[in-house]
Amino acid sequence: MWRHRRLLLALLAAAPFGSLQAQNPQPLTLVVPFAAGSGTDAVARTVGQKLAEKLGQTVVIDNKPGANAQVAAQYVAKAKPDGLTLFMTTNTSHSANPALYKELRYDPIKDFTPIARVGELPFALAVHPSVPAKTLAEFIAYAKANPGKLSYATPNSTSLVAMEAIKRIAGIDIAQIPYKSSPQAMTDLVGGQVQVYVADLGSGMAMLKTDKIRTLAITTARESQILPGVPPVGATVKGFDLTSWNGIFGPAGLPKPVVDRINGALQQVLAEPDTQDKLRQLGFEVWPSKTPEEFTKYVADQLAHWGALIRQSGVKPE
Structure with a gap:
């Protein structure tokens, strides 16, 4: 029996580490910075399921x-750069936060x-x-006639940033009510606790198409195929164009072979018509970067763009 154990140990020692890891891959954790039910969460679950098939390992969504x-950005920034902890995030953590907060405990460039890039998620x-x-112009007129009486969810x-930019350009006074999650913000809009909400199509699609709320405009410069007939904010508020991008990062120092492997699998996943159809149903437009270098x-470009946009909107960093 001892001879058999020595033979097994010798075989294990001689086997390449990579082959053992391939036979028993550890789960990959895809961290999402928003609550379950949010648009980013829905995209992560769709992409994560497909990614698991391509990589041959379990993908766990961690909200x-x-x-x-x-919270999520700091967690991923401190994670071991082994390819087992990834971050599906948006412009919130990597474009907007540096201009919204005086101090951040992570660097969106150096720490990731x-x-x-996976795509973009329009807002309405x-x-x-x-x-x-019944129109954005009528809403602006009503808000001007009732300063400080309306509130919006954030x-x-x-x-x-979208609502503050509209407020500044249109010259209206609406109170901001912070929320921790998109589903709760939509719930309170439906319930009338807040009167206005710029919602992502991912988490808000079901309600945006009902008569429980009234959808007035979308934030992109062009009309959406997902919400036909809903005009862009820019048609009323001149010069307005805003959307939310979505992408996947690892911690800083992630080895290039690992980056290339995950990027390659993502390219395959996002090229599949089935994946594109599922994401489109969530209100998400697939728009992948071709290479990690392009992303x-x-x-970096979006970090500069959002910084300028936030300063123009008049939002003061906290």
């Missing part, structure tokens, strides 16, 4: 909401390894039916 994506401005407005930076440049 870490809080502090406008800072960009792997791939919706109001509670108690607001007597569960993420896109909702915040790296995009992240």
Whole structure:
């Protein structure tokens, strides 16, 4: 029996580490900075399931909401760069937060390894039916006639910056009510606790198409195929164009072979018509970067763009 044990140990010692890891791959954790039910969460679960098939390993979704994506960002930034902890995040953590907060406990450039952009998630401005407005122009006129009497929900930076930009350009006074999650913000809009919400199509699609709320405009410069007939905010508020991007990162120092392997698997996943159809049903538009290097440049460009946008909107860093 001892001879058999010595033979087994010798075989294990001689086997390449990579082959053993391939036979018994550890689960990959995909950290999401928003609560379950949010648009980013829905995208992560769709992409994660497909990614697991391509990589041949389990993909676990780990929701870490809080502090406008800072909780999750700090967690991933401190993770071991072994390819087992990844971050599916948005412009909130990597474009907006540096201009929204005086101090961040992570650096969006230095603390992460960009792997791939996944796509973009349009947002729509919706109001509670108690607001007597059927168009964005009517809403602005009503808000001007009732300064300080309306409130809007802000569960993420896109909702915040979009609404603050509209307020500044249109000259209206609406109170901000912070929320920890998109589902709760939508619940309170439906219930009338807040009267306005710029909602992501991912988490808000079901309600945006009902008469429980009234959808007035979308934040992108062009009309959405997902919400046909809903005009862009820019058609009324000149020069307005805002959307939310989504991408996957690893901690800083992620080895290039690992980056390339995950990027390659993602490219395959996002090219599949089935994946694109599922994401489109969530209100998400697939728009992958071709290479990690392209995504790296995009992240830097968006950081500068959002910084300028936030300063123009008049939002003061906390």
